[in-house]
Structure formats: C-alpha cells, structure tokens
Amino acid sequence: MDPENRVDPENKVVRLCVAGMAAEAEGEPARARELFERAWAAAGDDYERCVAAHYVARHQDTPEETLRWNEECLRLADAVGDGRVVGFYASLHLNIAQAHGTLGRDGAAREHFALAAGHVDAVPEGQYREWIRFAIARGLRDQAADGRFAELDALVEGWRERGELTALALVLPALLGDLGELGPPGDGERLVTALRMLHSSGRLPDGERAELGRVIGSLAGGAR
Structure with missing residues (x-):
C-alpha cells in the first residue's frame, strides 16, 4: 500500500x-x-x-x-x-x-x-x-515445498561473491520477478530462457555450468 x-x-x-x-x-x-x-x-x-x-x-x-x-x-x-x-x-x-x-x-x-x-x-x-x-x-x-530454487539461489550467491556481474544482470531480473505458475503466461519461461542463455554463453566454470544445467532441467518442467 x-x-x-x-x-x-x-x-x-x-x-x-x-x-x-x-x-x-x-x-x-x-x-x-x-x-x-x-x-x-x-x-x-x-x-x-x-x-x-x-x-x-x-x-x-x-x-x-x-x-x-x-x-x-x-x-x-x-x-x-x-x-x-x-x-x-x-x-x-x-x-x-x-x-x-x-x-x-x-x-x-x-x-x-x-x-x-x-x-x-x-x-x-x-x-x-x-x-x-x-x-x-x-x-x-x-x-516452495520442493526446494526447486535452493540450487539456483546458491549459484546466484556464488556469482555475487565473486562479482560475476554478467550472470547476475542476465538472471536476476527474471528470477526476482518470477511468480512461476501463479504468474501470467510466460512468466516462468522468462527465467528458464535467461538461464539457458547464461548456460550457453560459456562464461561459467565447467562444474558450475553442469550444475546450472541441472537447475534448468528442474525448472523447465514447470515453466509456462
């Protein structure tokens, strides 16, 4: 208010x-x-x-x-x-x-x-x-009862700690505003799309990129 x-x-x-x-x-x-x-x-x-x-x-x-x-x-x-x-x-x-x-x-x-x-x-x-x-x-x-965002939040915190500004700039606007299945059509898809763009950019270390891939797989099933 x-x-x-x-x-x-x-x-x-x-x-x-x-x-x-x-x-x-x-x-x-x-x-x-x-x-x-x-x-x-x-x-x-x-x-x-x-x-x-x-x-x-x-x-x-x-x-x-x-x-x-x-x-x-x-x-x-x-x-x-x-x-x-x-x-x-x-x-x-x-x-x-x-x-x-x-x-x-x-x-x-x-x-x-x-x-x-x-x-x-x-x-x-x-x-x-x-x-x-x-x-x-x-x-x-x-x-979230299934904890789907726990891994992603951990990744974001790691990017913040090491000043990975490109990753943060790409992901945070979609992440912070994502209402998932309760939002308008396409809300969840914006987050998944941003994560896929980051995944394909080659900016992340291999282990982190693999972890991000698992996060994308987990979230993509619920994106609309």
Whole structure:
C-alpha cells in the first residue's frame, strides 16, 4: 500500500501516514509509530482505518500483533469493498504471508503469497508494483515445498561473491520477478530462457555450468 501515490494526499490520515513514512526514512521509528497511531485515532471510516492499520502494523512489538493488525487491515479493505482498495490487496496478502512465515506457519504463508500473486496486476504500474512483485516471488521461492530454487539461489550467491556481474544482470531480473505458475503466461519461461542463455554463453566454470544445467532441467518442467 502506497498512500502518497495511490490516495488523496489531502486526507488527514494520509498526511499523517506520509509523515510517519518520512520519520521512518529519517531513522526515527518511535516518531513514526506515534504518527501512525495518530492516523489510526483520527480515522473516521473503514477506508481511513484500513490505510492507517497498514502502517500501525509495521511498528508492533511481536509477530502476533503484526499479524493481527495486518489481518485487521484486510478485514477493513473487504468492508470498504470498492475501487479505492483494489490495488491494496497484493500488499495486504504479502504482509500477512510474511507475518505467518515469521511465526513458522508455512501453510498459511504459502496461501497468502499465492493470494498476493493473484492481485499483483491490480497494483498501478511502477517501482512500487515491481517491489511488491519481487517480494511475492521471493516469498514463493522461500516457501516452495520442493526446494526447486535452493540450487539456483546458491549459484546466484556464488556469482555475487565473486562479482560475476554478467550472470547476475542476465538472471536476476527474471528470477526476482518470477511468480512461476501463479504468474501470467510466460512468466516462468522468462527465467528458464535467461538461464539457458547464461548456460550457453560459456562464461561459467565447467562444474558450475553442469550444475546450472541441472537447475534448468528442474525448472523447465514447470515453466509456462
């Protein structure tokens, strides 16, 4: 949820949330929490409470309270039920998924990452949507029951450590945004294509190239 760019900037609750975000950026979490709590207190309807709850959730002391506030935010969005909140759902489900993951509730986390993926196209185009998409994709990879991405993540980490910039530049855009079978047609194929291009480039050591070949074989079966 991005109140500065998605809703009325003159709304009193939005102004308080924007000020809270500025306090976060300035390294003042206590001040940010105060501003977000003031926004919650000032909210006059479900829509304003939904916006405020999203930010209050970011400054809770326990993962249980973080989850509770995120679920309250989702409940309020459902209560609003109109076009003003359509673009919120990807972020709301993402936050709930991450909270469940922190609490070790992997099944619930996977469920909400999948729900987030289903709503990502409703987020207006731009950097914020790309950030949401990347976070969902990473969550889906982390929660993958078959661990298909573990070998690839290890390869990427090795490229990062030795500064293999060409490999990273080729693979990371496709990897970070890949929603797999939950994404649009061709989403998974972009990642496999990028990996195949790297594999055929001859840039990698033989052992690493062989490992990448195994990764491609594993991922290609699920690409669309």
